Amino acid sequence: MTIDAAPRSTEPDRAAVAMVERLRSxxxxxxxxxxxxxxxxxxxxxxxxAGRASVVCFAETTADVQAVVGVANQFGVPxxxxxxxxxxxxxxxxxxxxxxxxxxxxxRILSVDAVNRLAWVExxxxxxxxxxxxxxxxxxxxxDPSSQQTCSIGGNVANNSGGPHCLADxxxxxxxxxxxxxxxxxxxxxxGGEDPEPAGYDLRGVFVGSEGMFGVATRICVKLMQNPPxxxxxxxxxxxxxxxxxxxxxxxxxGIVPAAVEMMDQLCxxxxxxxxxxxxxxxxxxxxxxxxxxxxAGVAAQVDRIRELAGVRQVGTIRVxxxxxxxxLLWKGRKSAFGAIARIKPNYYLHDTVVPRHRLPEVLEQVYxxxxxxxxxxxxxxxxxxxxxxxxxxxxxxxxxxxDRVHAAGDEIVRVSVAAGGVLSGEHGIGLEKxxxxxxxxxxxxxxxxGALRRAFDPMLLSNPDKVLPSPAGCGDxxxxxxxxxx
Amino acid sequence: xxxNLDGAIEEFADEVGDVDPVTITxxxxxxxxxxxxxxxxxxTGIDWIQPAEMTIRCGAGTPVDxxxxxxxxxxxxxxxxxxxxxxxxxxxxxxGIRRLGWGPMRDTVLQTRYVSSAGSVVKAGGPTVKNVSGxxxxxxxxxxxxxxGFLADVILRTRPGPTRERWFTSDRDPWDLLVExxxxxxxxxxxxxxxxxxxxxxxDVDDQVRRAGLSETGGPPLLPPHRSSMAPGxxxxxxxxxxxxxxxxxxxxVVHRSVAMPRVPPSSEVLxxxxxxxCEFDPAGRLNPGLDVLAG
Numbered sequence: 001m002t003i004d005a006a007p008r009s010t011e012p013d014r015a016a017v018a019m020v021e022r023l024r025s026x027x028x029x030x031x032x033x034x035x036x037x038x039x040x041x042x043x044x045x046x047x048x049x050a051g052r053a054s055v056v057c058f059a060e061t062t063a064d065v066q067a068v069v070g071v072a073n074q075f076g077v078p079x080x081x082x083x084x085x086x087x088x089x090x091x092x093x094x095x096x097x098x099x100x101x102x103x104x105x106x107x108r109i110l111s112v113d114a115v116n117r118l119a120w121v122e123x124x125x126x127x128x129x130x131x132x133x134x135x136x137x138x139x140x141x142x143x144d145p146s147s148q149q150t151c152s153i154g155g156n157v158a159n160n161s162g163g164p165h166c167l168a169d170x171x172x173x174x175x176x177x178x179x180x181x182x183x184x185x186x187x188x189x190x191x192g193g194e195d196p197e198p199a200g201y202d203l204r205g206v207f208v209g210s211e212g213m214f215g216v217a218t219r220i221c222v223k224l225m226q227n228p229p230x231x232x233x234x235x236x237x238x239x240x241x242x243x244x245x246x247x248x249x250x251x252x253x254x255g256i257v258p259a260a261v262e263m264m265d266q267l268c269x270x271x272x273x274x275x276x277x278x279x280x281x282x283x284x285x286x287x288x289x290x291x292x293x294x295x296x297a298g299v300a301a302q303v304d305r306i307r308e309l310a311g312v313r314q315v316g317t318i319r320v321x322x323x324x325x326x327x328x329l330l331w332k333g334r335k336s337a338f339g340a341i342a343r344i345k346p347n348y349y350l351h352d353t354v355v356p357r358h359r360l361p362e363v364l365e366q367v368y369x370x371x372x373x374x375x376x377x378x379x380x381x382x383x384x385x386x387x388x389x390x391x392x393x394x395x396x397x398x399x400x401x402x403x404d405r406v407h408a409a410g411d412e413i414v415r416v417s418v419a420a421g422g423v424l425s426g427e428h429g430i431g432l433e434k435x436x437x438x439x440x441x442x443x444x445x446x447x448x449x450x451g452a453l454r455r456a457f458d459p460m461l462l463s464n465p466d467k468v469l470p471s472p473a474g475c476g477d478x479x480x481x482x483x484x485x486x487x
Numbered sequence: 488x489x490x491n492l493d494g495a496i497e498e499f500a501d502e503v504g505d506v507d508p509v510t511i512t513x514x515x516x517x518x519x520x521x522x523x524x525x526x527x528x529x530x531t532g533i534d535w536i537q538p539a540e541m542t543i544r545c546g547a548g549t550p551v552d553x554x555x556x557x558x559x560x561x562x563x564x565x566x567x568x569x570x571x572x573x574x575x576x577x578x579x580x581x582x583g584i585r586r587l588g589w590g591p592m593r594d595t596v597l598q599t600r601y602v603s604s605a606g607s608v609v610k611a612g613g614p615t616v617k618n619v620s621g622x623x624x625x626x627x628x629x630x631x632x633x634x635x636g637f638l639a640d641v642i643l644r645t646r647p648g649p650t651r652e653r654w655f656t657s658d659r660d661p662w663d664l665l666v667e668x669x670x671x672x673x674x675x676x677x678x679x680x681x682x683x684x685x686x687x688x689x690x691d692v693d694d695q696v697r698r699a700g701l702s703e704t705g706g707p708p709l710l711p712p713h714r715s716s717m718a719p720g721x722x723x724x725x726x727x728x729x730x731x732x733x734x735x736x737x738x739x740x741v742v743h744r745s746v747a748m749p750r751v752p753p754s755s756e757v758l759x760x761x762x763x764x765x766c767e768f769d770p771a772g773r774l775n776p777g778l779d780v781l782a783g
Contacts, residue, residue: 115662116719116738160619171617173626174594189756194718196586196740199750200761200781201635202593205626209619229669253539255562255647295669295691354615356540386617423613424620434620441620446610449603450622452767456760468621 016097019075020055023099026067031058042082042100046147048349049090049432053080054097060105062180062188062218068101069216070186072462080464081216083124083152087159088350089431091211095466101216103154110219114139117224118177118194123154123217127161130222139224142169145427146335154217160209162427164260164334165291167385169225171427173208180219181207184458194221206453211429212464214457228259228293232303233321233330236288236310237281241265242361243313244286248384249357250309251290256302261385262289262334267344268379268392272333275340280333284316288384289334337381338392344377345394349406353417354426357387366416367391374409376402388426389417415440430468438470490532492546496600496608496639502527503637505606508776511637513548513572517579518632521775529574529639533557541616541645542597547574547638554643563645566595574638580630581714584707585649585684587738588672593629595643601628601636604769614642627764633775635768652686655701661737662723667699674737675708676722678730681737682708710734714741715748753781 023032034055044050054077059065065081072079078098085092094100106122109130113119114137121130127148131140144163145151151161157179162171169175178192192204207214238244248261264272265286273280281287292302307318321327341348355363364380371378371393382390391413395402414424418440425434438447451469455461503509508524520526530546533554537543538561545554551567558564567576568583582592598612611624628636652672657664661676664683668674669691672684683701685692696703711734719740725733734743742748753761761781765772 113720115666118719160623162617162619166617170590170594171619173623174590183756183760187756189754191757193716194720194740195716195751196591196719196736197581197714197716199753200630200757201764202580202626202630203757203760205593205629206623208626209623226670249539252541257541257647295687295694297690297694298688301688354613354617356537356615358537358539383617387615388617421614423615423618426615426617427619429619430621438621441613442610445603445607447621449609449611449624449768453622453624453627453764456763456767459763 015075016054019071019077022071022074023055023057023068026071027057027064031060031064032056033058042094042102045082045085045087045090045092047088047090047093047431047433049093051093051095052097053094053100056100056102058102058105062182065101065103065182065216065218066186066188068099069182069184072099073186073460076460076462078462078465081154081158081212083155083158084126084150086147086151087155087429087431088352089425089429089433091159091429091431091464091467092155093432103152103216106218109133112137112224114224117226118221119224120219120221121153123152123157123220125153127151127153127156134224135227138227140227141222142166142175142225143172146338153220153222157208157217157220158210158212159427159429162383162388164262164383167261167383168257168259173205175223176204176208176220177223178221179204179207179217181215181217183215184460184463188218192221209429210457211431211467213454213467215463230296230299231291231293231327232299233327234290234303234306235281235319235330236290237284237316238286238288238314239284239316240314241286241364243315244288245360245364245384247288247310247313247315248360250313251306252357252385254305254309256292256305258290258302258385259293260289260291261383263287263380263382263384264289264334264337265380267377268337268381271340271344271379272337274343275336276329276333278329278333281317289330334381337379341379341392341394345396347395347397349393349395349410351389351391351393351410351413352425352428353389353414353422355387355389355417355420355422359420359422360384360387363389363416363420363422367413370409370412370416374405376405376409383426386426387422432467435468436470438468490534490546492530492532492534492544492640495530495532495546499527499530499637499639500602500606500608503602503606505604506773508773510775511574511578511633513575514550514570516571517575521778524776527637529572529637534640536561538563542614542642543645544640544642545573546640547572547577549573551576558645562650563647564649565643565645566590567592567643573641573643577629577638577641578631578633584675584710584736585672586741587674587736588670588684588686589646593626596625596629596641597644598642599625599628600639602639603636604771604774608639609636612642616644630780632778632780634765634778634780635774637774649686651689651692652684653692654704654706655683655685655696656704657681657683657699657701659700664699665738668695675734676737677708677734678725678728678732708734710743711745713744713747715744715750716740717742750782
């Protein structure tokens with residue numbers, strides 16, 4: 001669905017032509033692309049939303065980004081930074097003919113200090129490449145979104161991304177020491193620092209998760225974590241989803257914070273099993289994938305205690321991965337769930353909300369009820385340890401009326417999550433998708449404060465406009481998402 | 488427990504009001520009120536503790552030690568250094584000596600209600616342990632010394648323990664220990680002696696102690712009163728300084744000394760961002776007037 005419905009003349013306007021010419025003079029001409037095919041490709045990210053780009057620039061250096069932002073300011077045209085385009089909330093969708101600044105060619109790991117456990121990387125480096133390339137040093141980058149093979153560190157910073165292993169170690173914000181940024185006015189500075197207490201406000205902290213609206217990250221100092229000496233990966237299955245969900249709270253209340261606690265329900269287990277043949281418990285209502293890490297005695301004691309607690313919750317079987325191969329297979333099942341789902345229906349809509357852990361059983365029940373009422377199939381595969389739900393509505397978009405039902409069901413899922421004391425998004429961000437739902441969580445006064453922070457960074461509102469803040473708080477000419485647009 | 492924080496927050500907002508210079512004070516352990524401005528204090532008391540969520544809601548004026556004592560009953564704690572009030576600790580933003588293992592204090596704040604310079608109650612963040620809904624105003628407020636808004640209440644993320652924590656000393660190189668030990672909670676070094684905190688299963692701790700040749704000690708060393716902040720990689724330069732003239736947090740970069748060190752001046756761009764943020768959040772400059780957060 002295109003969200004910018006402004007009429008377009010067949011003649012490119014003269015200002016746009018001049019702007020592209022100017023971009024070609026400040027970058028190499030081959031870094032500036034505006035063929036119809038390229039503009040079409042960069043209209044959207046991994047969400048179901050599309051906008052309109054006027055030109056795509058492939059930055060290779062901080063100076064390139066600075067040059068593009070300078071031209072954007074000169075012509076008064078918005079710009080949108082984009083990493084791998086794997087965002088699910090429309091955060092990298094260009095609106096209003098924005099300049100897209102791709103950071104995919106800024107993909108070098110610049111330095112690694114394995115002793116003090118930090119590294120400087122460029123924003124286009126892929127998440128998994130960081131950990132793979134430093135594995136021999138005994139360290140890794142903790143945030144591990146399911147898209148980690150393809151998503152970029154710059155995108156992780158923009159969205160404050162999570163992942164299964166953020167339960168014990170925290171989301172991206174906890175793993176970023178510093179960010180070199182091109183601010184929306186084209187100036188360059190470093191927010192935060194390798195030193196732990198830079199003077200003044202935590203500008204690093206507010207930049208992380210600002211969804212590209214506070215400037216463009218061009219170098220990022222990430223925190224690295226020690227690889228654990230011992231790991232136990234357990235798969236526990238249940239005849240009743242509520243028992244599995246309740247066990248999650250029991251484990252945490254017992255003082256154990258596993259590295260990861262993931263849940264997959266029956267439809268998901270069945271889809272994944274057909275895909276990877278891992279011997280998953282396809283006849284059970286749900287399974288928990290739990291990983292505990294650390295030193296051997298601590299890991300063994302936690303595994304024993306989790307077995308005891310699971311017994312109280314009528315666990316079916318408990319499978320502990322015997323080796324790294326089996327562990328990798330179980331994780332492959334979790335992380336390839338979204339691919340496996342294509343075997344059920346050709347389309348899916350993935351939601352992302354958070355509820356307090358102890359409300360998981362009842363909210364899951366509501367999710368199933370909502371899907372059934374809208375005659376939709378729902379699969380649940382999610383970060384149960386931190387209450388981060390990911391209901392997947394699967395459907396065939398060719399079926400008349402189904403898109404409206406998916407939209408309505410998704411809206412209800414978000415509302416029941418917030419009503420249960422939860423939040424709009426745990427890790428995908430607000431972007432365009434949930435922008436107009438922000439008032440479910442925040443008052444006008446709350447949103448005005450967020451708008452004030454945005455203006456402090458970007459008084460001209462040129463950096464990725466139209467995202468996150470609904471119209472009144474943005475104090476700008478914010479476009480509304482047209483009625484009927486599928487968000 | 489179960490204090491009426493919502494009512495107290497409304498009263499607090501009325502007290503802050505929207506005119507005249509106003510300053511906030513807690514226990515005064517981390518600076519106290521600004522002279523020449525009307526002083527207010529944030530609501531106190533614990534509203535609830537949810538052990539299975541690992542969260543707690545309390546007034547910003549609640550003493551840190553009260554919060555830790557209440558959490559200890561559930562085998563939990565919060566990564567905020569002892570003494571003073573929760574709001575004071577957060578406003579100043581200085582983490583404790585367990586930052587290496589526990590992470591910085593700023594990451595404990597999930598949600599806050601603060602009173603703005605207009606006297607309004609503003610909510611930032613959300614109550615769950617994971618949340619990316621909107622901009623992270625909680626991070627902005629931690630370490631802002633009450634110059635952008637006065638914290639009224641907070642929902643904090645707690646952590647297990649530290650019921651099995653033990654302190655050790657060694658004469659070994661602190662960076663060797665940082666590499667060898669698995670996730671020590673703290674590694675402190677004064678140029679002559681290294682202090683290490685380990686936490687976990689007793690068998691594992693004993694194994695680490697044996698392998699690394701550590702000696703058990705009663706507790707942390709005394710810290711000199713002034714702190715400065717260096718890149719952790721730059722701490723090796725302290726080898727050139729007189730032993731026992733400092734206490735460095737290895738792997739973190741905080742250095743405690745008996746004399747104050749000059750701060751690295753921020754870039755002009757960072758200065759400008761500070762000016763604009765202050766202007767947006769407190770245009771009349773009435774909150775903690777004259778306080779320079781960059782002088783820290």
